[in-house]
Amino acid sequence: MSKTGRGRGKLVADRRYPKSSSKSTEKSAAKGARAKSSRTARKSSRRGARRPAKRGLAGLIQRVFGFFGRLIWIVTSRVALVAALVLGALVGLTYVTLPPVDQLLDGRAQGSVTMFDREDRVFAWRGDQFGGAVRADQVSEHLKNAVIATEDRRFYWHMGVSPRGVASAIRINLREGRGPLQGHGGSTITQQTAKLLCLGNEYDASEWESESAYISDCRETSLVRKAKEAIYAIAMEAKYSKNDILSIYLNRAYMGGGAYGAEAASQRYFSKPAAALRPAEAAMLAGLLTAPTTLAPTNDLERSQNRAATVLNLMEDQGYLTAEEADRARANPATLSEEAEQNRGGYFADWIMETLPPFVNVDSRQDVDVRTTLDPRIQNAAEAAMKSVFEAKVRDSSKAQAAIVVMSADGAVRAMVGGRKTGVSGVFNRAAQAQRQTGSAFKPFVYATALELGRSPYDTVVDEPFCMNIPGSGQWCPKNYSRNFSGPMTLIDALKQSRNIPAVKVSEEAGRDLVAKVATDFGIKSDVVDTPSVALGVSEASLLEMTGAYAGILNGGSSVAPYGIESLTIKGDDEPLVGRRGGMGERVIREQAARELVFMLEKVVSEGTGARARLPDRQAAGKTGTSNEQRDAWFVGFTADYVAGVWMGYDDNTPLTGVTGGGLPAEIWHDLMVRVHDGIEPKPLPMSVPEPPQRTVQQTPQQAPQPQQQQRQPQQPQNNDPVGDFVGRVLRDIFGN
Structure with missing residues (x-):
């Protein structure tokens, strides 16, 4: 009989590995503990483990703030999302309206005008x-x-x-x-x-x-x-x-x-x-x-x-x-x-802008190049002459102003100064914009009318006390500036001495309407008054108009339209859009009459009131002018090469003190023309010197006429009756001798 387990060991497999040391056992235990802790943490995380909530008032506050924090976050995030969507929509709508880049490069409201002088150099810009x-x-x-x-x-x-x-x-x-x-x-x-x-x-x-x-x-x-x-x-x-x-x-x-x-x-x-x-x-x-x-x-x-x-x-x-x-x-x-x-020619450039044709302007956004008549040398001379005379002969506190215009005989404006302050633009231009009484500077148009009607520079007129009855105004008695009278005198002497009474008489003989027509045809644009005082320059005109009118006398009696534009071209085009704007126009008086008037005006400078304008090396002709109560003083004249006009006065019409046209204006004109003609060969003025009338010699019975004297035509005695002489000449012109 067998034994059933007694004395036997446990039914287990033999240990495969040797038994570890105590140290190894400790490490294993620690490692196991960490792993367990990690597993526990992950498990707690998965379960959404939370720390225990605080109790009491602190806990309540924490919960309230937490609630509102979550609420604010929710609202803010939603609003931000909506705002982002709206912004994106607005940006998108704007995006589709943006045109191609090329359409955005030129955003000007106006076009530009670039001006070139007669040497083809840029001197001014206008517009955008x-x-x-x-x-x-x-x-x-x-x-x-x-x-x-x-x-x-x-x-x-x-x-x-x-x-x-x-x-x-x-x-x-x-x-x-x-x-x-x-x-x-x-x-x-x-x-x-x-x-x-x-x-x-x-x-x-x-x-x-x-x-x-x-x-x-x-x-x-x-x-x-x-x-x-x-x-x-x-x-x-x-x-x-x-x-x-x-x-x-x-x-x-x-x-x-x-x-x-x-x-x-x-x-x-x-x-x-x-x-x-x-x-x-x-x-x-x-x-x-x-x-x-x-x-x-x-x-x-x-x-x-x-x-x-x-x-x-x-x-x-x-x-x-x-x-x-x-x-x-x-x-x-x-x-x-x-x-x-x-920075020159500011007044000139402003004037050019005013004369641009209506279909070409900066508002049309067209960019145009304008070739002008400005001569930088003459412009510099005009500015220097203005500065020189004012610095030397005008007190610093004076508010008197002056203006200068220089042009060629055909009306091409070569320089313009519209005030004492030069190098400026966009200001009142007294050369082109101011309308002032011309004074005796108007008288050449009176004598131009008389010469056109057949009078001779050597015809006489009597400087004497003179009165007229003017309907509606009563008696008017003009006075000479000198307050005296010279008796019979030639038209030459009457003009060079700037006598008022002879000028009125000649104007009345010729007819005020004809005087007004001659002045207007020569370029005086303002209405010429229809009164006897028209001969004394009570009508107004700008300096530019007066200088242009005198240019007509220099060029042989043809009208002149002062101009500054030679051509105007749209930028980028080769063919000019506009050609010369101005120049000589129709004949106003006969060339012979103009040449005789030049002769008379030369006497004003060489022998008369304009003596301070006399130039040292060449002939010059011109006329002084002083308006009523000396509010305006003028000198306008010319050489064979250039015509120049100078005006001086106050902007508010305050009378000048001790200044007449034959004073400072003539001196500015002289300084100017000396600078302008530097290096230019002198040329004679285009004038005709009339034959002075020959005096008849009364013969005694014992004196027989010489054969040569018998061959001459008998000379008519000089008629001192200007009215009768004028009527006779007109009748002879109409019916013949």
């Missing part, structure tokens, strides 16, 4: 200058870098709006005591471009009171406007490339001096394309963007250069220029080109 559309990759790299460094250093990295820039601008504005949106705007170049585009709203005259109101609305800085601007900027970033946006900006930005866009500004200030700008020049243009009018180098070059130095510092700091390049640019600041620096 536009040098033509240029792309950002076509301008100087220095200009692009200068604009980005100055206006938007993060231009290539943002999406149209820079929150960092806006926050910085608000902080600066508040620190400087302004409103958050006043002063610095923090706008990116894209936002500035959106503003230049007026958010896509074009000017419509039917919707706005004026263009200035439209521009004011475009520049509004309210919070709502800023939001619209941001939406438009984001849409632009989505639609256009960075290069496109920069191109629009560089073409539309105003840079002072009437120049819109980088190309126009480069040509305006430096007479070179924008692609050729040096760092100093590029920095100057970029510096204009903050305040284009006040910083324009044509207004204040030093201030513009100081601003450019700041821009160069920014370019150096941002790595666009090396230290050596920046130092060289600062040491050689940009300066104006010769054309921009001269």
Whole structure:
């Protein structure tokens, strides 16, 4: 019988591995504990295990804050989502309205007028200058870098709006005591471009009171406007490339001096394309963007250069220029080109704008080039003569003004100064706009009428007390300036001494209507009064009209329309759209009569009231003029080459003190013509010297006539009765001898 288990071991397998040490056992236990802990943590996490909630007041507060925190999160996230959807929709709607880039490059409200002098050099600009559309990759790299460094250093990295820039601008504005949106705007170049585009709203005259109101609305800085601007900027970033946006900006930005866009500004200030700008020049243009009018180098070059130095510092700091390049640019600041620096002919340019044909003007947005008659040498001479006489002979406190016009015999205006202050534009032009009494400067038209009717310069007229009854006014008795009388005198002496009574008598003999017609035909556009005092120059005229009328006398008696435009061409076209506007017109008086009048006017300068205008090396002719109570003083005259007129007076018609036409105006004319004729060969005046009447010699019975005397025609005795002489000549002309 067998035993059933007693004395046997447990029925287990033999240990496969040797028994570990105690140290190993401890490590295993620790490892097992960590694993268990990890499993427990994961299990707790899966179950969403939470720490026990706090009890009491602290627990209540925690639960309340937790609730509101979750609520705020839910509301904020939903609002943000809705706002993002709305913003996306607005950006999308704006996106589809944006036109192609090429349609946005020229945004001027006006066209431009570029004026060239007779040497084909630019001397003036008017309207909104536009040098033509240029792309950002076509301008100087220095200009692009200068604009980005100055206006938007993060231009290539943002999406149209820079929150960092806006926050910085608000902080600066508040620190400087302004409103958050006043002063610095923090706008990116894209936002500035959106503003230049007026958010896509074009000017419509039917919707706005004026263009200035439209521009004011475009520049509004309210919070709502800023939001619209941001939406438009984001849409632009989505639609256009960075290069496109920069191109629009560089073409539309105003840079002072009437120049819109980088190309126009480069040509305006430096007479070179924008692609050729040096760092100093590029920095100057970029510096204009903050305040284009006040910083324009044509207004204040030093201030513009100081601003450019700041821009160069920014370019150096941002790595666009090396230290050596920046130092060289600062040491050689940009300066104006010769054309921009001269700034001459402002009055002349203003007058040209007034004479442009109606179908060509800046409002049409056409860009035109105008070739003019301006002679820069003569213009400089006119300005220098004005300055010289006023500095030497007029007290500084005087408010007296003066004007000068110089032209050729055919009416081509070579120079114009409309006031004492030269080098200005857009101001009152006394040469072309002021209508003033002409005084004795009108008398040549009286004598021109008499000569045309057959009178001789050697005919006589009696200077004596003289009165007329004027219907409705009573008796009128003119007086001479000298307050005395000279008795019988030739027409030559009457004109050279500027006698009033002989002038009135000759005018009445010839007929006031004929005198008025001759003056009007010669170019006096204002109404010539129909009174006996017309002979004394009580009618008004501009200096330009008077100078043009005297040019008609010089050219042989034909009328003259003063002109300044030789040709007008639409920019880019080869054929002129308009040719010469003005010149010689129809004959007013016979050439012989004109040549005799030139002879009489030469005597005024060589022997009469115009002696101070006498030139040292050539013949000159002209006439002085002083209006009632010495409110106006004139000298208008000519040489064989040029006609010039000078007016002097006060804008408010205050009488001049001790100034007549034969005084300061004659001296200005003399100084002017000496400068004008420097280097020009003297030429004789185109005048005819009439034969003086021969005196008859009474013969005695013992004196037999000589054979030669018997062959001569008997001379008629000189008639001292001017009225009878005039009537006789007219009757002989009508019925014959």
